[in-house]
Amino acid sequence: MKMTTQTKILLIAALFVGIAAGNVAAADGKALYDSKCKKCHGEDGKGQTVMGKKVGCKDYTDAKVQEAVKDEDALKAIKEGFKNKEGKEVMKPTEGITEEEAKAILAHLRSFKK
Ligand code: HEC
Numbered sequence: 865m866k867m868t869t870q871t872k873i874l875l876i877a878a879l880f881v882g883i884a885a886g887n888v889a890a891a892d893g894k895a896l897y898d899s900k901c902k903k904c905h906g907e908d909g910k911g912q913t914v915m916g917k918k919v920g921c922k923d924y925t926d927a928k929v930q931e932a933v934k935d936e937d938a939l940k941a942i943k944e945g946f947k948n949k950e951g952k953e954v955m956k957p958t959e960g961i962t963e964e965e966a967k968a969i970l971a972h973l974r975s976f977k978k
Pocket of ligand 1: 897900901902903904905911915919920921922923933937938939941942946948954955956958969970973
């Protein structure tokens with residue numbers, strides 16, 4: 865197949881758009897956190913929202929709170945939800961979340977640590 869210069873430029877442009885779109889799709893932890901976790905855990909991770917106070921969110925800027933939660937437990941909580949000591953489901957499973965997205969959200973949560 866003979867390609868004109870114009871076709872080549874178009875193909876290259878399409879490739880770049882594809883790469884850019886791929887980057888956006890590569891889980892944006894902050895955006896996901898803001899849409900799925902913020903209402904309870906707060907934009908700053910302190911859990912001082914109306915919901916957060918009601919359900920008892922911890923302060924994720926506190927290094928001790930962060931250290932008490934292992935990555936695997938946090939990922940499990942994000943994917944499967946979390947029950948408090950009384951066995952009450954205080955956090956629901958995050959629907960339709962992929963492993964990659966859960967990890968990106970966790971990275972954002974970890975960034976709150978002071
Ligand atoms: C309905 C309110 C609510 C929502 C929404 C929510 N959580 Fe939670 N989450 C809680 C509560 C309450 C706890 C238990 C106390 C704490 O650790 O803050 C908890 C616990 C956790 C834990 C600790 C798990 C453990 O093993 O100790 C992590 C990590 C966590 N949440 C992350 C998230 C992330 C990330 C999202 C968004 C995908 C999210 N939460 C959404 C209320 C919520």
